Structure formats: structure tokens, C-alpha cells
Amino acid sequence: xxxxxxxxxxxxxxxxxxxxxxxxxxxxxxxxxxxxxxxxxxxxxxxxxxxxxxxxxxxxxxxxxxxxxxxxxxxxxxxxxxxxxxxxxxxxxxxxxxxxxxxxxxxxxxxxxxxxxxxxxxxxxxxxxxxxxxxxxxxxxxxxxxxxxxxxxxxxxxxxxxxxxxxxxxxxxxxxxxxxxxxxxxxxxxxxxxxxxxxxxxxxxxxxxxxxxxxxxxxxxxxxxxxxxxxxxxxxxxxxxxxxxxxxxxxxxxxxxxxxxxxxxxxxxxxxxxxxxxxxxxxxxxxxxxxxxxxxxxxxxxxxxxxxxxxxxxxxxxxxxxxxxxxxxxxxxxxxxxxxxxxxxxxxxxxxxxxxxxxxxxxxxxxxxxxxxxxxxxxxxxxxxxxxxxxxxxxxxxxxxxxxxxxxxxxxxxxxxxxxxxxxx
RNA sequence: GGAGAGGUGGGUGAGUGGCUGAAACCAACGGUUUGCUAAACCGUCGUAGUGGGAAACUGCUACCGAGGGUUCGAAUCCCUCCCUCUCCGCCA
Numbered sequence: 177x178x179x180x181x182x183x184x185x186x187x188x189x190x191x192x193x194x195x196x197x198x199x200x201x202x203x204x205x206x207x208x209x210x211x212x213x214x215x216x217x218x219x220x221x222x223x224x225x226x227x228x229x230x231x232x233x234x235x236x237x238x239x240x241x242x243x244x245x246x247x248x249x250x251x252x253x254x255x256x257x258x259x260x261x262x263x264x265x266x267x268x269x270x271x272x273x274x275x276x277x278x279x280x281x282x283x284x285x286x287x288x289x290x291x292x293x294x295x296x297x298x299x300x301x302x303x304x305x306x307x308x309x310x311x312x313x314x315x316x317x318x319x320x321x322x323x324x325x326x327x328x329x330x331x332x333x334x335x336x337x338x339x340x341x342x343x344x345x346x347x348x349x350x351x352x353x354x355x356x357x358x359x360x361x362x363x364x365x366x367x368x369x370x371x372x373x374x375x376x377x378x379x380x381x382x383x384x385x386x387x388x389x390x391x392x393x394x395x396x397x398x399x400x401x402x403x404x405x406x407x408x409x410x411x412x413x414x415x416x417x418x419x420x421x422x423x424x425x426x427x428x429x430x431x432x433x434x435x436x437x438x439x440x441x442x443x444x445x446x447x448x449x450x451x452x453x454x455x456x457x458x459x460x461x462x463x464x465x466x467x468x469x470x471x472x473x474x475x476x477x478x479x480x481x482x483x484x485x486x487x488x489x490x491x492x493x494x495x496x497x498x499x500x501x502x503x504x505x506x507x508x509x510x511x512x513x514x515x516x517x518x519x520x521x522x523x524x525x526x527x528x529x530x531x532x533x534x535x536x537x538x539x540x541x542x543x544x545x546x547x548x549x550x551x552x553x554x555x556x557x558x559x560x561x562x563x564x565x566x567x568x569x570x571x572x573x574x575x576x577x578x579x580x581x582x583x584x585x586x587x588x589x590x591x592x593x594x595x596x597x598x599x600x601x
Numbered sequence: 602g603g604a605g606a607g608g609u610g611g612g613u614g615a616g617u618g619g620c621u622g623a624a625a626c627c628a629a630c631g632g633u634u635u636g637c638u639a640a641a642c643c644g645u646c647g648u649a650g651u652g653g654g655a656a657a658c659u660g661c662u663a664c665c666g667a668g669g670g671u672u673c674g675a676a677u678c679c680c681u682c683c684c685u686c687u688c689c690g691c692c693a
Contacts (some may be wrong), residue, residue: 214652
């Protein structure tokens, strides 16, 4: 959520940002409502002030045994005026709020302006030693491999739940678990994150806090009886851990990492892009979340991205980093790097991670503040998160990049001590 | 699911209609004292909105779980909802 004061003072900047993000511009309506609102507040406060002081007098007069009937009647009328102005105020405040919650975060100045993912900018690429994009032997895709080696079962997943709910079997399940544990341990031991195992269902306030609501309601699973959503990412419960809290400056930065299953309805995205792991409704993800001081958040964005990259380097998987253009940024993000890993069978890059700085956009919605040591003043923290990483996409790259000419899978070296085996055949 | 208790400032906790934005204590911060630490003493110590001011600052308003109601006046009375705790039942 943007600060209405900021909008009031910088309407043109806000309008430009909204346009670059392809969102609806209600700035003019907000501004005129804001004038109306403040005018009402001044009127109401004046009346209330009068009412308060006269009411106090009435108390004293009653004690002194004086007649207060007339004053009472007058104050009742003042009360009525306040009530009717208040109704008007509520109306205009609601309208401002309804518009405000749909205003996206503004892109950071370093973000390229663009309409869609076509205009994202590649920042760097990392390829293992001796890697080449050309392949002499036929590369099996992860679906064929999964079937052949009996480690993935998409059909049975579809039977027991529906399409997009994969089943991991045998060594596939063990590899998945190894990958999750490896990533968690790496972030905990080498990158200094604190592990969190959060709830997988969250309430509306949490979904609002991180900015999934109101925009993405249709993309999430909802348990209607309890009005709880299954999380689309661990970002939601973990960032909301500190909702409505005041932190001390010396507690920052807070770095959390958590593994959770993630659930996404992916409404309206059926078809070619959705086979196998490429688009699923449930997947596993290790997520990093940071709560930091505002002045450090852009350094932290680089740092969290590097933390995700370290995993891929250790796994020896080719990847590239994209800086998202304004039009491809999520609603709440100010700047975002996507990490894509290479799929030789698909012959394309697959998004495995998204590392974003939300500045204080989420912190405002979730009311997460910190007290500055220097002057004791309160300010909103900046929040960031990054996948570190989504296992389904990494799994595609592992299976495809680590296959032998015979169609077996060599377990990446760093995972071998977690799996206890070196090959899947 | 049933029965009961309760939600007040960073914490503990007082407060049942008016002079309470809220006692007291603790914590925190500033100071005095001190070789250092501690103790003691003094002082400061909520958030937000809005108006005035270049600013330091200051006026007013709101906020005692949330929302409504009664009243000239509500932390205090009434209604609805949410949450927490205890006991019982059920269950992993």
C-alpha cells in the first residue's frame, strides 16, 4: 500500500508507476476524495471539541444543582450533526481505501520500463564448466525420465486429486527430500537464515498483508468454511509473522528460511505450458524472507539473489538472471530478479526463483514497523523474499542435465550424502 | 463441540458513567553521583489523523480486541463478532 501523503505530494510519479505496471489509475479520484475527507475531518473535529467541553461543563453544573436541560438539547443536536457528517466521512474513507488497496507498488528507478516478460533484461548467465547448449544424444524430458525410472507419477496424481498434483515415488521422493534438506541447510549454515515451519493455511489479513489480496483471490485455494487460504508461497505466513509488531532496530535484518508446499490454482492456464512440472497446482519451495532497514534493502536484494544462486552453482546447474521489466513485476514488488534454470529437453529456461524487494509496500499493509535506535521514531521495515528455490523446476533441470546416455540419473554430488545413493536407475 | 474466565500503553496491572490518554510498578532512554559497574535520586517515556508554523514546536480529534447501540458525556452500561486461556468431550 502506498502512503496517501506520498500520492498527494507526487501524483505524477504515482500515475507513471501505475501506467508502467499496467494497472488501473484511480489517482485523481483518490486525490479529490482526499480533499473532501480532510474537509469533513476539520468540521467534525470542531464539533466534537465543542461537545467535549460543554459535556464536561454539564457534569459540573449537575453537581452544582443547576438546570442543564437546554444545554443537553443543544448537545444532542450537535451530536446529530456529527453523526451525519461521520456517515459522509465513512463513505469517502471507504472509497479512498477501496481505491488505495488496488494501487500497485511503484517500480524502482533501476527497473526497465516494459509491457511484458518479452522486455525483461538478462543480467547475467552462469554455466557449469564444459557446458554446452548443444546435445549429441537425445535428451529425455523429465516426464519420460520420471515414468521410465518410476520416480514421478503424474497420472496417479491426477487420479487422486486432479491434474497438476504430482506424486513423487521411491528415489524420486528421496531426491526431492534431499534437495529440500540440502537447500535449507545451506541457507541456515552458510547464509545465516533462521528456519521457520509455518502454517500452510492463512487468514485474509495475512493474504492482504503481503499483497495477494485483493488482486489474486481467484488464484488461490480457499477453505470456505473457515475462510482460510492455502498458501501460494511461504512468503505469506513468514512475512506475516511480524504483522502488527514493532521491532527494534538492532533486531534487523531478520532472515528467515522455510520449506513449505505451495498451492496455486493457476486458473485459466491450461494447455501446452502445463505439462509435467512446468505448471503445477502443488509444489515444494524453500523460501527466504528478509525484514530489513529501508536503507539496506537494495543491497539485500542482491544478497538474497546471490543466496539463491549459490544453490544452483553447488548443484552445477546452468542458470541465468533476469531483471523483470515494470510490466512483468508483481503487484507488490518494486524490483525483482527471476532466476531461470536451463531445461535441455524443453530447450528453454524455466523460472526457478523470484527474488523481490517490496520496499515498505507489504510492511504498510501488514503494519510491520521498527523503532530507530537514534531518535526512537517508528518507521516501516522493508521486506524481501526470494525462492531458494522451487524444487519442481530445479528437479526438471537436475533430471535433464544429470541424465546419462542410458537414461539414468546421476545424483548431484552435494545431494549424495542426503540421498544415500549416487544413481537413479 | 460443551462449560467457564478474560482481552487496557513495550511488559505486569489498576480503573464500573464525567477532572482517566488512562494510576502504580517494571523495562527503556537522558541526567546527577562514581576509578568502573551496581545502587540511589531526578527527569523523559504511546500511536495515528488533522490544523497552524520554514522549523524546533504546538492546537484539536480519535484510539483501552473489532464493529454497532444507549447517554449531554463510555475503558466503564447494552448488543454482535473475533481472539486467548482453563476444564470436559472427541482426535492425531
